[in-house]
Amino acid sequence: xxxDKVTGDLAGVWLLVAEHLRLGTWDLLRSWxxxxxxxxxxxxxxxxIHEAAVCxxxxxxxxxxxxxxxxxxxxxLPFVAADTTIHQLLAERTVEDCQRLQVMLGKLRLASGHxxxxxxxxxxxxxxxxxRRRMRERSEKSGQRPVKMAQTFWxxxxxxxxxxxxTSGTAARSVVAATPELLDLxxxxxxxxxxxxxxxxxxxxxxxxxxxxxxxxxxxxxxVPLPNQPAFRRRYQAIPRRTVHAALGxxxxxxxxxxxxxxxxxxxxxxxxxxxxxxxxxxxxKALAARGTGTKxxx
Numbered sequence: 486x487x488x489d490k491v492t493g494d495l496a497g498v499w500l501l502v503a504e505h506l507r508l509g510t511w512d513l514l515r516s517w518x519x520x521x522x523x524x525x526x527x528x529x530x531x532x533x534i535h536e537a538a539v540c541x542x543x544x545x546x547x548x549x550x551x552x553x554x555x556x557x558x559x560x561x562l563p564f565v566a567a568d569t570t571i572h573q574l575l576a577e578r579t580v581e582d583c584q585r586l587q588v589m590l591g592k593l594r595l596a597s598g599h600x601x602x603x604x605x606x607x608x609x610x611x612x613x614x615x616x617r618r619r620m621r622e623r624s625e626k627s628g629q630r631p632v633k634m635a636q637t638f639w640x641x642x643x644x645x646x647x648x649x650x651x652t653s654g655t656a657a658r659s660v661v662a663a664t665p666e667l668l669d670l671x672x673x674x675x676x677x678x679x680x681x682x683x684x685x686x687x688x689x690x691x692x693x694x695x696x697x698x699x700x701x702x703x704x705x706x707x708x709v710p711l712p713n714q715p716a717f718r719r720r721y722q723a724i725p726r727r728t729v730h731a732a733l734g735x736x737x738x739x740x741x742x743x744x745x746x747x748x749x750x751x752x753x754x755x756x757x758x759x760x761x762x763x764x765x766x767x768x769x770x771k772a773l774a775a776r777g778t779g780t781k782x783x784x
Contacts, residue, residue: 498535498559508593510534517578517586528561529574535559584670587650591674600642600649602675605684607667609660610637620656638663640671643685650674661692668698668705677704688712 505511511527514534518526535556557565595602611623611634622631636658639651650670654663668684675682684699686709699707711717 495539495556498538498556501535501538502559507597508590513586513589513593516589517582518574525562526574529566529570532557532560532562532566533571533574584652587670588673591650591670594647595674600645600647602642602649602677602682604643605649605671605682606641606643607664607684607686607690608639608641609663609689610639611635612637614656623656636663638667640667640684660689661695664690664695665698668702672702672704675704679703680706682706683708685709 510531511522514527514530515522518524518530520526557563594600611625614620614633614635616633616635620633623634624631625634634656635653636656637651637653638660640649641647642649650667652663652667652670664686671682681704683706686707688710690707690709691712696707696709699705711721
């Protein structure tokens with residue numbers, strides 16, 4: 486009977502046991518649920534992890550003891566929990582509990598070498614929502630009909646293609662409002678020293694409020710392109726050429742608005758290129774040149 490239970494297309498879940506032992510997953514889940522190992526809550530949380538690993542939640546609907554490859558046994562349970570049970574587990578946890586779990590897991594992954602944390606790419610990821618609630622509708626591409634979308638905001642290590650942390654928000658929350666919270670999580674995980682982490686973002690993140698926030702963070706630099714819009718092009722075309730001089734990597738630098746360093750290619754301003762704002766020192770041009778940054782606007 487036991488052999489029959491641990492065979493099938495979901496038996497591969499058992500291959501995660503070694504990774505759980507390396508990461509200390511069980512201790513993390515006990516800390517998140519604040520329950521001892523004898524209780525069901527940490528095991529229900531383990532079911533959530535395994536459902537994410539196989540990219541499905543349909544296992545809950547097929548609550549049969551066969552053809553699941555011992556999925557429930559890998560969770561330490563004699564059954565597969567139903568939606569109601571999982572929803573109750575999540576309802577008893579706060580956002581702060583989940584963020585604390587992210588920080589602990591992130592520190593373990595950093596120590597294990599899963600990511601380097603020298604360069605971060607931040608970007609929102611929006612998924613279509615079928616919620617019946619009244620919520621803001623968004624259109625990801627020009628010409629598409631706006632639809633309801635759930636929002637998540639991610640910080641990813643481009644060198645290793647590994648996620649570092651993420652947050653979620655209501656449909657009306659903007660990247661300007663969500664990014665400081667995201668950087669707070671990244672700061673707790675990476676604990677960067679002076680100018681250690683370069684954060685790369687797209688033009689959606691170009692806002693004075695966000696630039697000022699990053700400027701107050703000693704461990705981070707922000708690289709964000711200017712929106713390729715006529716108003717911005719006219720503004721920077723008006724900068725006198727005598728105030729612009731050659732910098733490293735074939736770029737040029739100047740001073741705009743007294744606070745933000747403005748970077749632009751040597752070629753005349755046109756629609757095919759875009760300038761980049763960096764809230765910190767010109768010395769960071771070495772890092773930009775080394776990474777071969779030649780950003781073009783998609784907006």
